[in-house]
Amino acid sequence: MSTFSFTVHRDPRWWQHPLVFAPDRWTPEAEAARPRFTYFPFGGGQRQCLGEPFAWMEAAIILAAIGQHWRLIHVPTHRVDLNPLITLRPRYGMPMVLEHRMADLPLHIPGAPQTAQALWDRERPPKIVTGEDL
Numbered sequence: 001m002s003t004f005s006f007t008v009h010r011d012p013r014w015w016q017h018p019l020v021f022a023p024d025r026w027t028p029e030a031e032a033a034r035p036r037f038t039y040f041p042f043g044g045g046q047r048q049c050l051g052e053p054f055a056w057m058e059a060a061i062i063l064a065a066i067g068q069h070w071r072l073i074h075v076p077t078h079r080v081d082l083n084p085l086i087t088l089r090p091r092y093g094m095p096m097v098l099e100h101r102m103a104d105l106p107l108h109i110p111g112a113p114q115t116a117q118a119l120w121d122r123e124r125p126p127k128i129v130t131g132e133d134l
Helices: 026-034 054-070 116-123
Strands: 070-074 082-083 089-091 096-100 128-130
Touching: 054 070
Parallel strands: none
Antiparallel strands: 070 096, 082 089, 096 128
16 A cells, blocks of 8 residues: 555645645644644655654754845745655745845944944845855
8 A cells, every 4th residue: 555645745634724834733732633644754654764853853954054044035936836756846946035134133233342344244235146156
């Protein structure tokens, strides 16, 4: 027997508005309320991927490191089509615009020392780059 995670992960019996991004689905209470194997991105049972704990840890570290310095903005004109192979991925990639978070900082913090480096950093405009620039 084989199950197709793509369809199970979008089944309205288990997911209210299955195509909507809803982070509250992953609270401990919400997970406990669902039957087992309604979400299984790494398989399950005896054939479950041994790399699952590492993948979750690696994703959290990488996303935190990127998120500290960059705001990722999906290019709104890009159409997202799914490409469900062994893993689900976007068919034509997922182009993003990266906006440096330094643009959010105030120009001057009262009482903070003004060094030449701090003044230079403050005067630079926010840098927006695309994936090709990285």
